[in-house]
Amino acid sequence: MLAELSDEELKSLLSRGEIRASFFGLGRVGIPSMLAWANAGARCIGVDVKKDIVMKINNGESPINEPLVQDWLSKFVRDGRVRATTDGASASRETEVKVITVPVTLLNGKPDLSALEKAALSIAAGLKRGDLVILESSVPPGTTRGFLKRILEEKTGMKAEDDFLLAYSPERIAEGRAIKDIVENYPKIVGGIGPKSLRVASALYEMIAKKGVKRMSNEMAAEFEKLAEGVYRDVNIALANELAELCRELGLDFEEIREAANSQPYSHLHKPGTGVGGLCIPIYPVFLMEKANSLGIKLSLVETARKINRDMPGKISFLVKKVAEIMELSYPNIGILGLAFRGDLDDSRLSPTYDLVLELMRLGYRSIIVHDPFIKEDEVLKELGVKLTSNLEEVLTWADIIVISTDHSLYKEIDFSKLCARRRVGLVDGRDVVENRAGCVYVGVGRPFSYK
Ligand SMILES: NC(=O)c1ccc[n+]([C@@H]2O[C@H](COP(=O)([O-])OP(=O)(O)OC[C@H]3O[C@@H](n4cnc5c(N)ncnc54)[C@H](O)[C@@H]3O)[C@@H](O)[C@H]2O)c1
Numbered sequence: 205m206l207a208e209l210s211d212e213e214l215k216s217l218l219s220r221g222e223i224r225a226s227f228f229g230l231g232r233v234g235i236p237s238m239l240a241w242a243n244a245g246a247r248c249i250g251v252d253v254k255k256d257i258v259m260k261i262n263n264g265e266s267p268i269n270e271p272l273v274q275d276w277l278s279k280f281v282r283d284g285r286v287r288a289t290t291d292g293a294s295a296s297r298e299t300e301v302k303v304i305t306v307p308v309t310l311l312n313g314k315p316d317l318s319a320l321e322k323a324a325l326s327i328a329a330g331l332k333r334g335d336l337v338i339l340e341s342s343v344p345p346g347t348t349r350g351f352l353k354r355i356l357e358e359k360t361g362m363k364a365e366d367d368f369l370l371a372y373s374p375e376r377i378a379e380g381r382a383i384k385d386i387v388e389n390y391p392k393i394v395g396g397i398g399p400k401s402l403r404v405a406s407a408l409y410e411m412i413a414k415k416g417v418k419r420m421s422n423e424m425a426a427e428f429e430k431l432a433e434g435v436y437r438d439v440n441i442a443l444a445n446e447l448a449e450l451c452r453e454l455g456l457d458f459e460e461i462r463e464a465a466n467s468q469p470y471s472h473l474h475k476p477g478t479g480v481g482g483l484c485i486p487i488y489p490v491f492l493m494e495k496a497n498s499l500g501i502k503l504s505l506v507e508t509a510r511k512i513n514r515d516m517p518g519k520i521s522f523l524v525k526k527v528a529e530i531m532e533l534s535y536p537n538i539g540i541l542g543l544a545f546r547g548d549l550d551d552s553r554l555s556p557t558y559d560l561v562l563e564l565m566r567l568g569y570r571s572i573i574v575h576d577p578f579i580k581e582d583e584v585l586k587e588l589g590v591k592l593t594s595n596l597e598e599v600l601t602w603a604d605i606i607v608i609s610t611d612h613s614l615y616k617e618i619d620f621s622k623l624c625a626r627r628r629v630g631l632v633d634g635r636d637v638v639e640n641r642a643g644c645v646y647v648g649v650g651r652p653f654s655y656k
């Protein structure tokens with residue numbers, strides 16, 4: 205029984221490979237999380253509903269593009285330290301620790317806990333007295349002590365904290381540096397349903413996160429902390445978007461203002477852009493607003509910020525319209541650079557580029573091609589009848605107006621002034637990343653129009 209062991213005994217068991225852990229949800233968070241536990245000594249069983257992911261992992265092949273993941277995965281699968289299955293109940297039966305990293309997103313604007321429910325039922329089917337369950341997905345406050353605890357207790361007849369341990373610990377990774385974020389970059393935030401759960405989960409995480417553990421007063425504080433991190437970002441991005449528009453209309457470069465303002469430690473102006481995508485930042489504010497509304501509280505700043513960011517693709521589409529008018533083009537060929545929601549990733553989930561395409565279509569533009577260096581095909585664009593290409597030259601020579609939607613490093617290397625010397629090109633810089641733009645009909649999200 206984990207709760208009967210001291211912190212030292214727990215750590216020693218983990219490092220000696222005598223603690224078995226299962227991971228429910230083998231995605232961009234779950235795989236790095238599982239590998240970080242394996243790296244600390246755990247014997248791991250990954251669980252996913254997708255057979256192809258399970259098969260790839262058992263073949264030592266990473267289903268995701270993340271630094272270190274392929275090396276660590278092949279090593280730990282070869283050592284027998286990591287394997288995967290679709291059978292969650294058996295994985296739960298065969299492990300003392302169960303970590304949940306399934307997606308918790310939105311369905312019709314409301315929190316969607318369906319994947320969490322399925323994972324909880326699988327875990328309950330194999331939950332044993334003394335086991336530890338840890339929820340790592342970002343969730344609305346109260347999900348662990350309400351939704352998750354209820355399923356686990358009802359299905360097993362056991363009591364959380366008394367019979368099995370239950371903790372919440374958010375994954376704070378950023379795709380592209382997931383393993384380093386877990387193992388090196390940040391302290392692990394841990395909250396327990398009770399003191400025993402907190403102590404055992406913290407002792408184990410201390411073996412994984414070099415920056416140690418921040419023990420929270422309870423599991424809801426840990427849930428809330430994670431959402432607060434994300435909402436801080438969404439609100440600050442909205443502030444940047446609002447100030448950038450004013451700078452542009454005043455003939456100022458917001459990038460210059462931002463850099464100067466941030467030269468003192470109390471200003472952290474964020475970057476303006478085409479919008480806010482990914483499975484985190486656009487979703488966390490909704491979790492908090494939903495909870496607040498249920499208590500009759502209005503988070504008006506959070507709500508306003510979300511609206512400002514949601515409106516960005518529309519604002520960018522109007523800049524395209526303005527550039528087309530300056531160039532006297534009624535139906536320009538529009539090349540959008542970037543489908544991924546953030547630079548140098550192959551993840552397009554909730555990408556603002558989708559909304560940008562729809563807004564341009566709403567303005568009557570139909571001749572649109574999207575470029576992305578990392579994403580080869582996309583169902584949504586296919587359904588919209590919009591071509592996706594990885595051939596940058598094709599787009600740069602075809603487009604009358606080029607829109608930078610994602611801050612991929614590749615786009616910062618393009619010499620747009622050379623391109624604009626050859627022919628008249630409009631350039632809408634949705635991420636204010638273009639330096640050499642002389643000769644283009646240019647406007648940035650936070651930079652004024654220039655035609656020379
Ligand atoms: N992606 C990020 O940058 C990030 C960062 C921090 C936190 N998070 C949180 O982590 C969660 C997961 O994000 P992700 O990017 O890893 O998602 P993902 O879509 O990459 O991976 C989720 C995996 O879970 C699997 N799955 C779904 N239902 C399942 C079930 N019932 N049992 C087992 N597996 C199941 C899916 O098949 C998929 O492989 C998010 O909801 C978010 O709250 C994400």
Ligand SMILES: CC(=O)N[C@@H]1[C@@H](OP(=O)(O)OP(=O)(O)OC[C@H]2O[C@@H](n3ccc(=O)[nH]c3=O)[C@H](O)[C@@H]2O)O[C@H](CO)[C@@H](O)[C@@H]1O
Pocket residue numbers: 375376377378379433434437441474475476477478479480481482483484485545546547
């Ligand atoms: C653990 C976790 O949840 N980690 C999160 C993860 O978040 P993420 O992977 O979703 O990436 P973000 O960087 O937040 O970008 C989201 C969208 O916002 C746009 N954006 C961003 C900054 C800006 O100044 N202006 C913008 O317009 C950007 O283009 C993109 O569309 O990593 C971040 C650190 O990278 C963390 O802080 C954040 O908690």
